[in-house]
Amino acid sequence: MDSRICDMLGIEFPLVAFSHCRDVVVEVSKAGGFGVFGAATITPEQLEIELSWIDEHIDGKPYGVDLILPNKYEGKGEQKSPDEVLAMLPVEHIDFVNGILEAHGVSSDDVDDAARRDSMGFANNLSIEGALGHLDVAFAHPIKLIANALGVPPKEMLARGRQNGVAVAALVGAKSHALNQVQAGVDILVVAGGEAGGHCGSVSTMVLVPEIHAAIQDHGDTPILAAGGIVTGRQMAACMAMGASGVWTGSVWLTTAEGETNPVVKEKMLAASSSDTVRSRSRTGKYTRQLRSPWTDAWQRADAPDPLPLPLQRMIAHPALMKVDKLSQSGHKGAQDLATYYVGQGVGLMNASQSARGVVYDFKEDFANAYERLSKAIGA
């Protein structure tokens, strides 16, 4: 396809798949799209294992890596010991989480400081010092793209992208963020609307893509990948009509055969409508869109404490939600009710599980049909 993204990334179809699952990355790239491996929660050692596996299985097709290096978060620039960080977690919040679990018959006994300490790796990866090891690993592999979420990529990431001929992408959810990114020199803007799974802003993809496309025209016309709610080829065609050079997707891979989503949550996603997600700060402290469940409902209650800032909220939420995930898979009814995960509003269109490769083929066919419908409409 004639798209600047295809030229930059060396692909035939400008469909980018963000996933924490290496099989999805491989299958999407082999089917003509572009897989991006999400590495924000793992160690450099684990990243080395995952990327080596990808290299062995991807038949030389291009792929990328994604990190989360926010411009702002609690404790940025401070050196705190794990004990000092644990001491920052208010008892009120810990008690509130325990209360949610216990109201659903889930014991909070082992959701303790040891579990919270284990979940601190993510917080460490948010700083450039913590992520330098990830950059070393990523750039030692034949990646074609490195992406950053929640802020302008640090100068180390931009410089290493330049040196290695690797495109640097950044996720944005507002026009002002896009202008900052373009001024910093990113190569690709991932414009993510409020429909998106995971961290997201409040403006819809339908509005944000043309708004940012217009705003950057006088600043170098950086190529845009539209994101948020996109799970079909017809939506991809609509985004490209609005000025995007391709799309960046996350949710649609969660219900694929390869997606390593908790099977209980996968079933919930397949049954969910577009109204069954909510933007909530209950998981990381920043707004993320996720499947609505009694967990998210509890944090909306009048007696709920205000969620803590990133990354502290994740330190109290993650161990509890990991326990819920585990118990839900052993048939625990209360845990099954509570179970939730990041997903976008496009979940309402994700009604059957199929292979990642099948999803890429469906995108291609649906995109071509949409293009043909529009061509007929104008008599072309």
Ligand SMILES: Cc1cc2nc3c(=O)[nH]c(=O)nc-3n(C[C@H](O)[C@H](O)[C@H](O)COP(=O)(O)O)c2cc1C
């Ligand atoms: C399960 C899940 C986890 C995500 N984790 C990250 C992440 O670690 N880094 C990141 O840049 N984006 C992350 N995202 C956001 C995606 O990169 C992408 O912007 C979003 O999924 C697009 O919207 P969609 O889910 O409607 O396709 C995540 C999304 C989902 C669904």
